[in-house]
Amino acid sequence: MPETMTRMPPNPPDAPVQAAHDRVYRGLRQQIMHGELPPGHALTLRGIGKAFDVSMTPAREAVRRLSAEGALTLSASGRVTTPELSNDRIEELAQIRSLLEPELGSRALRRAHLALIDRMEAINEANARAVNLHDPVNYIRTNLEFHRTLYLRAQSPAILGLLETVWLQLGPTMSALYTRLRRTTPPPYHRHILEALRAGDDAALRLAIRTDVTQGLRHLQG
Amino acid sequence: MPETMTRMPPNPPDAPVQAAHDRVYRGLRQQIMHGELPPGHALTLRGIGKAFDVSMTPAREAVRRLSAEGALTLSASGRVTTPELSNDRIEELAQIRSLLEPELGSRALRRAHLALIDRMEAINEANARAVNLHDPVNYIRTNLEFHRTLYLRAQSPAILGLLETVWLQLGPTMSALYTRLRRTTPPPYHRHILEALRAGDDAALRLAIRTDVTQGLRHLQG
């Protein structure tokens, strides 16, 4: 039984078929979350369809789904753009992160083991490399991966799912801001997170995560 | 220029036209959030289209949007049902509520005034009436309206928006559980919330809201 010949993103062999609208959704979602699109970037259904080699229908469904998650903004006339966040909205999203992430960290702490911490350490080093190379996309990607690796251990899919929509909304803005101020030092509180994990100290972990989140985003608003 | 003759939900005169998919979205959303559909209830695109007198296209977009918000579940083959939540997931959603709602209450407290408290008092009385009549839909509706009336004053649209998706996910399950155990007393902590508001006591308000949320949902799981 031969596979399909052309496949733009190579299909994970376990996924059954992956519908077209889902492939488009995943592709756009990653671009947005990793900050590959600047805030206010305009998209068109026909353009998206062309890029993924599908018709407007799956493109529309992917856009509808992403806009429901706050990853895209629809104008009154239906035009599609990445969101341009006001300072108030950035602060709200930071507040949500600072409420949810310490809780996820705490839940993960009880289930954490050494291999997990080692993995986070490796991701953190990749993150530092991205900082040195002034590579915003890889910086954001490894930063999120650092946090997600920890939170996956929390076994709390509903909370993590909600949190990912918050990350999504911040993607374009974070990328633009990081690009603008060209930071040269990696996030300092990642070390505190790792130390608290090793020590099994719940209170210290919650504080380190909250500080990492709020410091990281406060740094950006100036 | 004559309007369309048949219109199931009468169009608010200020809204320009309201696209078909948006009308379908709003209609389904309200049914789900108010608990008019039991958990696991199956829907079909053609059925939705028929109910709202549109084709499958707007029905599909509304479903896609709602499933992105967790208000509907899509099976692997694309079948549409209202979600059947596990106990773990209910607990996660309760945790999210208990994190976000006290924060919203606190933000609203600074801006609260007497007319707001009076309005909440009136809603709370309507809520008590729904309890006496064993009317789950109106119970849920007035309960949510009580909380939303307060949180709207927080001027935090991003947090409130996220919270509403949590309410959405809980709608069918809450309705089923309330129907099953036929509670006879209104939520007792609503009074505490009102008293804390009148006293301007932030700590007491946060505690009352957290207790209202967790007690209300703990009551349901048994």
Place this chain on the structure above:
DNA sequence: ACTTGGCAAATGTGATCACACTGCACTATG
């Protein structure tokens, strides 16, 4: 030089259709 008008291209919306797959009931078989 700046504003205003209008026209053409581009865009989102919704309907319709063909198709493949699923789920279910009915039937034939052990």
Place this chain on the structure above:
DNA sequence: CATAGTGCAGTGTGATCACATTTGCCAAGT
């Protein structure tokens, strides 16, 4: 009587099309 096989109605998916609206540009007038 129970069970596996079969076919049909039902369902979601994706492409295509017509249409109304919007957008952006270019020209004409002040």
